[in-house]
Structures are given as C-alpha cells and as structure tokens.
Amino acid sequence: MGMFDQLLHGFSIALTPENLLFVFIGVLAGTIIGILPGLGPMSAIALMIPIAYGMDPTSAIIMLAGVYYGAIFGGSTSSILLNAPGVAGTVATSFDGYPMARQGKAGKALAIAALSSFVGGTVGVIGLMAIAPSLASFAVSFGPVEYFALMILGLTAVVTLGGRNLVKGLISAVVGVMIALVGIDSQTAIVRYTFDLPELYEGVEFLIVALGVFALAEVLVMLNRRGEGGARGGVTSLRLSGRELGRITPPTLRSSVLGFFTGVLPGAGATVASFLSYSMEKKLARDGATFGKGNPKGVAAPEAANNAAAVGSFVPLMTLGVPGSGTTAILLGALLVLGVQPGPMMLTDNPDMFWGVVASMYVGSVVLLVLNLPLIPVFAKVLNTPKAVLVPLVVVFCVVGVYGLSFSVFDLGLLAAFGAIGFLMRRNDFPAAPLILGLILGGLMETNMRRALQISGGDWSVFVSGPISATLLALALLSVTPALVRALRGRGGANRSEERERAGSAKD
Secondary structure, three states: OOHHHHHHHHHHHHOHHHHHHHHHHHHOOOOOOOOOOOOOHHHHHHHHHHHHHOHHHHHHHHHHEEEHHHHHHHHHHHHHOOOOOHHHHOOOOHHHHHHHHOOOOHHHHHHHHHHHHHHHHHHHHHHHHHHHHHHHHHHHHHOOOHHHHHHHHHHHHHHHHOOHHHHHHHHHHHHHHHHHOEEEEEOOOEEOOOOOOHHHHHHHHHHHHHHHHHHHHHHHHHHHHOOOOOOOOOOOOOOHHHHHHHHHHHHHHHHHHHHHHHHHHHOOOHHHHHHHHHHHHHHHHHOOOHOOOOOOOHHHHHHHHHHHHHHHHHHHHHOOOOOOOOOOOOOHHHHHHOOOOOOOOOHHHOOHHHHHHHHHHHHHHHHHHHHHHHHHHHHHHHHHHHHHHHHHHHHHHHHHHHHHOOOHHHHHHHHEEEEEEOOOOOOOOOOOHHHHHHHHHHHHHHHHHHHHHHHHHHOHHHHHHHHHHHHOOOOHHHHHHHHHHHHHHHHHHHHHHHHHHHHHHHHH
C-alpha cells in the first residue's frame, strides 16, 4: 500500500463520527487551556489520561494529540490581547501581537495567528506523513554536542530581540541564563543560587517569569499611565486584504518548515522553534526594524513555527519512541498505558493508529480554524474593557495561573518580584525577550555542554570536530558578526565625536 493509499485509510479512521467527536473535544479543550496561563498542555494531558484509559487506543491518542496542538493554537489569544502568554510556545507571538492589539488591530492579529497556525499545522502534517522515517534517523544523529551548538545558535537570536542596544539585550539574556541555573544541579546535586530558600531548590518556573515580566509588568505600565484608556483605539475588522496576505505568506511558509524540523529534534520543541523563526524573519525582512512594534510578520512567523513544531515532535515519538518534549513524554506514557509500544515497528504493527493520528491532525487543524475564526470578534472585545476592570482581571489571571502550579504563596511573591523587574526593564529600555530566551535555553545549554564534555573527557574540541555542530556554531558566529561590527563602529564614531568636542573646547 502506497503512502497516498495509507493516508486515505487514515482519513477513513479519523472521519468516523466517534473519532470526529474526540478530535473536537481535544482541540476545544486544548484551545481553552492554551488561553488560560498555568495549566498548559502537559497538565491537561496528564489529567485526561484517566479519561482515555479504557478507550480505543487510536481514539484516545487522537483526543490527547488534539489537546496538545489545540493548546499551542489557543495560546496566542492571551498573548495578543493581554500580553500574557498562555503557553511557552506563544511568548514570541506577544512581541508584535500585543502592539498590534494596542493599535486597534486585535482582530487582524488574531486572524493572522489563526491562519498561520493552520498553515504551520498543515505543513507539519505533510512532513510527518512524507518523511517521518528518514527524519527520525537524522534526529538520532543529534547528541549532546549537536544540541549544545543548536542552543548556541538559538541564543544568537538575542541580537535581533535586543533592539537597538545590543549591550542591554545581552544583559537581559545573561540574567535569563542565571535564572535558569537556580536550584539543585541535576548532575552533582549541589544547591545553586537559592539563598538557602527551600522553595527555590526546584528552580524558578518559566510561567512565573513569563507572566511577571510580560503580563504583570504591563499592568504596572497601565497603572503608571494617566487617564483611563480602556479601549486601545477600537477593534478593527479581522478581514485581511490581499496585500496583507501576500506579506505574511512567505514568512509563514518559511517558519512552518523551520518549525517542523526544529520539532523533530528531541528537546527543542515549539518554544525554541518560535524564537528561531521570529529571529530569522526579523533578519530577512526589509522592514525588520518595525518588528516588536506591531509587524504582522512577527505574529505569523512564530505562530506557524510553533504549530509545525508541535506536529513535528510526533516524529521521534511515533517512529523512535523518544519523547521530544515534556508534553510528548506524557503522551509516551499514555501510549504505554494504552498498551501501544511506539518505535520503529509502529508503522508495521500499528498502521491504523499512525495514519489515523496523522489524518486527525489535519482534520483538527481545520476544526481549529473553523472554531476560532468566528470567535475572534468575541475575543477582541476584551480590549474594550475599561482599565478599572481589565487591570484586576489580568492580575487575577496571573495569580490563579501561578498559584495553580504548586499552590505556593512563595510563587506569588516571585510573580510580584518579576513583575517589578519587568516594569523597571520597560522603564529603562531593557528588552524582556532576551531574558525569556536565556531562561529557556540556559538549562538546555548547560546540560548538553556537560554531557558532551563528560563523553569527550573534557576535550573542548569536540564541539567543532563534528560536521553538524561545527556548521551550527559557524552559523551562530555569522549571525552575530554584523551586529558586533555595527556596535564597534558606533562606539568608534562616538569616541571620535567626543575627541572632536574636547579638541574644540581646548581651542576655545
């Protein structure tokens, strides 16, 4: 049976009334969970495993997969409207989505996010069904050395996320990496940077930092502004013109491909994919200077990438039995509970499940689009809420999300602290995005660097001896070189100006 025939067979499974219902339940639950910070797809899937137990394994995985990519799809809503990322993979969406909402273009931003997510999910499904086996074997070739080089390449995005002041961007990134290192060292069990506070032994949760420096900081900025100003310039139509669609199509397609390949690599995931795609498009765009100020491409790129990555993460899960992220690790556990052993023999032993899940992902993407587009005007009305109502609502949103993580009052104190830090960063033009990027990649970089050095016996040349790692590090160096040259030239020009001023003063 050829691939096309197998895909048709998969659609015959996914389009049964029972499985269509499970697709709808999964994506609806995922969308709602994605909008609400605190739960996330990991918690939702873990909670739904008891429900899935006893179901037909194919139907159960179809529902759980819908929760996963539905949460990634829905997380953009709170990122755009409230600057409060629902899931980690939608943090980059807020960089331009929220400025668009403040300009009265919330409808357009949400429509762009929905369409780009649909395209990203579709490209991911095509990649999953077409080249899953060969990509899986490529993913296996990535060891600690290659992952460290990939994280270094990802961290070079700080050059584009840091705005005009590269030094402030680097400072923010370093602070993010420092936060990532807080807690008990997983390899030596040494307690680091906890100030003898037991609550910090497990580290600082990503959600606390993200909601603090974005959502709570935005609340403080709103309170610092004079006047009420609840509605931000009104909410425009969600209809996109042909010109606007033409502008976002190339970045959407490029980011979909990049996101899928990133998702295939275990450990990378939707969050890394969204930052990489945002950085890539900012470098490629002629209007890159407007990124972070409400550029539609800055919404389309990360949304396409994170949805493609969510689908791509199923490649190592289904064909190797290797989870590519925390969420797919829970899905792996669900498969084992249901009596299914994922791995190289899955295409042979369980073709109905594999192709049924692949087809259901495309069906789920269509359902998400149909479900979300009509609701965009409803979502966008959030921006018409008066400040006196909106500010307490966002605070409650943040508090419930953080407290639901571990039911810890200490975490609420951390939330307030990071909110204050985010406010001070905004007041002094320190970009928050590099801090989040450093937090995401810091732990991954450290873990893979130490593993690589343990394998090589402490030989640092291992990072440039392999073709993949050497190529990734070379790309990282090339990506930062122009920014460093501009910074050095700017400093040299400033020094020459000071010298001329001093010379002029001496003559006077």
